[in-house]
Amino acid sequence: MPVVPDVLSLIAPSSDYNVLKRFTMPTHDGPKAAIALTFESSKVLQSLYTLMLKMIVIQIWYLIVLVGISLSAKKHRSHNISIANVIIWNAQAAPLDIVKLMFGYIAHISLYALMWAILAALAWAASIALSLLVSPDLIIGQAAPVSGNAIYVPEYSPITNTSSYSLRVNEISTPANLRAIGAADNLTTNANVNVGKPSTSIDAFQESVYQLDYSYSLTDIDFGLQNASGLLLTVNGSCFTDYTWYNGTDDSPDIAKDVYLIFGSSNMSNVSTSDGGPPIATFLLNPAPPSAPFGSNISYAIVVSSFARKSFTPGLDPWYATVALNGDPLGAGYIVARGVPPLNCWQTDVWSYNNVSKSIDDLEQLGALPHSLVLVFQHFLSVPRIINLGQSLGTTALKSATGSQGRYFDAQTSNLHDDLQRLVLGAYEATKNTLQETTKFSRQYQDITNLVLDSNGNMLPGTDAFVIYTGNAAALSIPMLIAVPIIAVLLLGLNFLLTTSLPCYALPWGYVDALRAAVIYSALDTEETNDQWDRTTPTPIFKADPKAEGVVYEARVRPKYDRKNRTLSWHDPKHDTPA
Known part of the structure; x- marks a missing residue:
């Protein structure tokens, strides 16, 4: 039956997360007890709770009217006040009607009519304002607890880590990097990411050295962690154009090649005309281990292959500086010069929790995360995330390459700042989605083991202690779900008891019913x-x-x-x- 799939989609819309299950929702106001529903179901429930909130206000208004009229009607009053009491008592269900009717008595009983007009207007406004201000506190986010069965972290096995194995692991990791750079391209600015403008200086060889600093930070909320309120990752990095690594040329009859000695003479890198296509970057990690685990810089290099790329416009940027070109069949008048300086970079990742800071190696010592999630973060973030991102993206990593056609690109609008900014934004997105992406890795290769399973094939404790952010689910505050109906029922019951005379007991203010x-x-x-x-x-x-x-x-x-x-x-x- 066609109805069955529709019902099932409301109960279990995705195998990546669970609905109708209690969990802890990370928010800017701290962790909150929540339950997940489908987004469509949450809208229906929110409408119901909006009505209950309005009912709460109107019940409070009824109590105000009861107290005010019972006190007023008990005393000797003028004709106009007495008839005003009748109007108020009979129109109490419609506060705006009281406002309108009281204006007819402003000239005769000014203070009394004005008082009730103001009270009625406040009651009407409160019923609207409360539903607008409190209803958003019901749906505290679009998220749901992850399903443990959906988590898969492809492990780099030291036993089977052959070239073929590594390539297959990289293959199933590439879609995550593509999603990250896609999200980065949609970001114009981000309050958590900063890539500074280039600063210039002159080195010993009279070359203009460009330096760019970058930083970003992520909280437990960004990661979707349920039980690590206050956890913070702060990333700081810097890159500068290093002309000292250029080691001349090594041309052959058919191929022009530039040679670089990265981090010492034993680490050689080449770029050549055989690279072809758009500008492409190679990312190299400094093989020398840091001297200290915490506070030390992890060094890496970005070597760009852009020389011999052709442009119809001149370029002045260190990565895309051009010289004149003659005789190009398509009319390009410029070509990128040789000796393009690589970027010499460092990055420091600091994890902080409860005023204690550690490196990724000592993350477990913070006591914020279960061992299983520590393994996941160490697996993906032990080296700067920008390195894996850039290597995985290949020819699509640099912004200058996105508008290129083969070996032709626009040198005038291309620059290393925009390239690095795109990579940093992509690294930020990839880091933020570290846990989210564990539900999206392909399981097509059976020999690639799951990092978060023990020797018996069971999930390690605490692996599922995070939420999945999705537009198809909503996290509803459990305290709100409980408090609103209870308050509504209590006020409704209180009003009933205060306005209903029982056979065994007559209310002292029962005379108000005569109105x-x-x-x-x-x-x-x-x-x-x-x-x-x-x-x-x-x-x-x-x-x-x-x-x-x-x-x-x-x-x-x-x-x-x-x-x-x-x-x-x-x-x-x-x-x-x-x-």
Whole structure:
């Protein structure tokens, strides 16, 4: 049946996360107890709770009216105040009507009418404001607890870590990097990411050295961690153009090649015309281990292959500086010069929790995360995330390459600042999605083991202590879910008890029910010597003589409007009509 899939989609819309399950939602106001629902279901529930919030305000308003009118009606009042009490009591369900009607008495009972007009206006405004201000506190985010069965972290196995194995691990990791750079391209600015403008200086070889600093930070909320409130990752890095690494050329008859000695003579890197296509960057990690685990810089290099790329416009940037080109068949007048300086970079990642800071190697010592999640973060973030991102993206890593056509690109608009900014934003997004992406890795290779499973194939404790951010689910505050109905029912019950006389007990302020329109009408529609109205309740009933069978008693009074004088009154025709 077509209905069955629709129902199942409301109960279990995705295998990546769970709904109808209690969890801890990380928020800027601290962790909150929540339960996940599908987003469609949450909208229905939010509408219901909006109505309950309005009902809470109106019940409070009823209590205010009860107190005010019972005190006022008990004393000797003027005619105008007395009739105002009747109006207020009968129109209390519509505060705006009271506001409108009280303006008719402003000239006669100014303070009294104005007081009730203001109170009624506040009640109406409060019913709107409370639903607008409090309802968002019901849905505290679009997230749901991750399903443990969906978590898969492809492990770099020291036993089977052959070239083929590593390539397959990189293959299933590439989509995550593509999603990260795609998200980065949609970001114009981000408050958590900063890539400074280049600063220049002159080195010993009279070359202009460009330096760019970058930084970003992520919190437990960004990672989606349920039980690590206050955890903070701060990343700081810096890059500068290093002309000292350029080691000349090594051309062959068909290929022009530039040679670089990165981090010493034993680490050689080449770029050549055989690289072809758009500008491409190679990322190299400094093989020398840091001297100290914490506070030390992890060094890496970015070597860009851009020389011999052609442009129709001149370029001045260190990575894309051009010289004149003659005789190009497509009319390009410029070509990138040789000796493009690589970037010499360092990066420091500091994890902080409860005023204690550690490196990624000592992350578990902070006590913020279970061992399983420490393994996940160490697996993906032990080296600067920008390195894996850039290597995985290949020819699509640099912004200058996104608009290129083969070996042709626009040198004038290309620059290393924009390239590095794109990579840093991508690294930020990839770092933020470290846990989210564990539900998206392909499981196509059976020999690539799951890092978060023990030797028995069971998930390590605490692995699922994070949430999945998704537009298809909503996290609802459990305290709000419980408190709003309880308050609504309590106020409703309190109003019922305070306004309903029981057979065994008469309310001291029960006289206010005499202000009801039905009671007043029954007092008008009667004869002094023969009152046949039962007024023991706020809903009077006319009781005819049981002996007068077949007789229909018409009302003794009827509403009347004198159009000539424009006056309202009640008319008494004084007659009975036999059936």
